[in-house]
Amino acid sequence: xxxxxxxxxxxxxxxxxCLDVRTITMGISLIDCMDENIDRSCxxxxxxxxxxxxxxxxxxxxxxxxxxxxxINKRISVTPIAMLVGxxxxxxxxxxxxxxxxxxxxxxxxxxxxxALVQKGFSAGDEALIASIPKALAVTQxxxxxxxxxxxxxxxxxxAVKKMGEIVLECARLSADDNCIGAAKLVVxxxxxxxxxxxxxxxxxxGEADCVINVGVSGPGVVRAALAKADPSLPMHELAEIIKKTxxxxxxxxxxxxxxxxxxxxVPFGIVDLSLAPTPAIGDSVAHILEEMxxxxxxxxxxxxxxAMLNDAVKKGGVMAxxxxxxxxxxxxxxxxxxxMIDAVKAGHLCLEKLEAMxxxxxxxxDMIVVPGDTSATIISGIIADEAAIGMVNSKTTAVRIIPAxxxxxxxxxxxxxxxxxxxxxxxxxxxxxxxxxxxxxxxxPLQSLKN
Amino acid sequence: MRAVISVxxxxxxxxxxxxSGECEKANMNVIEVSQTILQDMFxxxxxxxxxxxxxxxxxxxxxxxxxGEQIQVKIHVMHxxxxxxxxxx
Numbered sequence: 264x265x266x267x268x269x270x271x272x273x274x275x276x277x278x279x280x281c282l283d284v285r286t287i288t289m290g291i292s293l294i295d296c297m298d299e300n301i302d303r304s305c306x307x308x309x310x311x312x313x314x315x316x317x318x319x320x321x322x323x324x325x326x327x328x329x330x331x332x333x334x335i336n337k338r339i340s341v342t343p344i345a346m347l348v349g350x351x352x353x354x355x356x357x358x359x360x361x362x363x364x365x366x367x368x369x370x371x372x373x374x375x376x377x378x379a380l381v382q383k384g385f386s387a388g389d390e391a392l393i394a395s396i397p398k399a400l401a402v403t404q405x406x407x408x409x410x411x412x413x414x415x416x417x418x419x420x421x422x423a424v425k426k427m428g429e430i431v432l433e434c435a436r437l438s439a440d441d442n443c444i445g446a447a448k449l450v451v452x453x454x455x456x457x458x459x460x461x462x463x464x465x466x467x468x469x470g471e472a473d474c475v476i477n478v479g480v481s482g483p484g485v486v487r488a489a490l491a492k493a494d495p496s497l498p499m500h501e502l503a504e505i506i507k508k509t510x511x512x513x514x515x516x517x518x519x520x521x522x523x524x525x526x527x528x529x530v531p532f533g534i535v536d537l538s539l540a541p542t543p544a545i546g547d548s549v550a551h552i553l554e555e556m557x558x559x560x561x562x563x564x565x566x567x568x569x570x571a572m573l574n575d576a577v578k579k580g581g582v583m584a585x586x587x588x589x590x591x592x593x594x595x596x597x598x599x600x601x602x603x604m605i606d607a608v609k610a611g612h613l614c615l616e617k618l619e620a621m622x623x624x625x626x627x628x629x630d631m632i633v634v635p636g637d638t639s640a641t642i643i644s645g646i647i648a649d650e651a652a653i654g655m656v657n658s659k660t661t662a663v664r665i666i667p668a669x670x671x672x673x674x675x676x677x678x679x680x681x682x683x684x685x686x687x688x689x690x691x692x693x694x695x696x697x698x699x700x701x702x703x704x705x706x707x708x709p710l711q712s713l714k715n
Numbered sequence: 716m717r718a719v720i721s722v723x724x725x726x727x728x729x730x731x732x733x734x735s736g737e738c739e740k741a742n743m744n745v746i747e748v749s750q751t752i753l754q755d756m757f758x759x760x761x762x763x764x765x766x767x768x769x770x771x772x773x774x775x776x777x778x779x780x781x782x783g784e785q786i787q788v789k790i791h792v793m794h795x796x797x798x799x800x801x802x803x804x
Contacts, residue, residue, distance in 0.1 A: 271723075273793075518800065
């Protein structure tokens, strides 16, 4: 029998501290849907996705109801579509519309994989797909796009970096009437993980099985509540112990939900992504965890150190709790989706440079950051290149998801609604780097020895 | 299959009988009960066997939540597996 405290702890985590499973994502390989005829290819995709994922939402909701654990999103990730474009040719937009139709048919809120992997160069289909991203994200509602422009083994593909600066800006322009939401559905990666269940950067890697279930857990609120209860005089390493224990419990729940979903859907279980993914809800903020450690504001000196410890402790606690860990695994810092981050930006404590430093030690990268609409494409490329360099050198995933707020200036706000939250437009350094970006070419892969 | 029913609220006469009465209606056998008073609040934990239950588990969860509101306590019903996963290695 469990003790009263154990039972109440679990109930409090769910009821008061916003513990949830953030997403159950079904990864579906589309390799067998490739066809030299684009219409046939789209038809095969539609049939395969609607067959495999027809019960995804139903099963997710049933588990939620039976077990009392909120499962916020049910989603799908697919093989990078650029590969299918390479085989079929034609207008990639047809694939975007097909994916959107599939998502609506099975009832998932996002489908990821309108993607290209171009870390070393463009192959057939890559350039056409990248060029179509702005329009694809403007005419569809549920499709998410991502492009991998660098890796530790390949270096950084600067021609792609240059192109992506223009694409990000164009995505925002084409959705200017809708809070520039297009740019919020596009992620530019370095070292993109192939089994990531989180949007907007999810895609189903080519090394993955035909169909798998990946689960993304969350729970910044639970970690914050655990730290809030701790004695304020505790040294840092003891806070790390508390985080590890909490992460263990959160992850065990994710593992349980993933196993159940995979059994009921008859699909192999992939991974648990051990992430702390904030939401704009009160008490569900990563920034507030850092503040609970003793920072008056997120963004103060000491933030990077606290985040490094948090990120590491979450992984250490989570790894033992799951049979298979993968994806992004770590703390996310999406500015517009985190109430504490939004406050820190408004108060002037958190700037882009500090966020960049934070991304060197946490899970993802510059995420959901709104910049002034008159920022040039080359400056956006510069931001992407810097962020990719951090990922490349540190052998970790980094990403850029920034939203140029067209026709708006620093200090104004974009209201995305829902989990995407609201973003204050951040003042950023507008010094040009066009000459460097226009060089194109590649930044060679870094040395893997003599590390200092 | 077993479930954990937790009842939290102000202590009152007959609370145990009321909750176990609902279990009986659903044909759930009560295996273990523990109760404590935490700062004036009554907390009761019941472990019940739901193997031979005559209602779908999800509807029982909803029913007990509503029943809790009626008698002014908070009732949660959850599968035992969640607690196993979280608190036992």
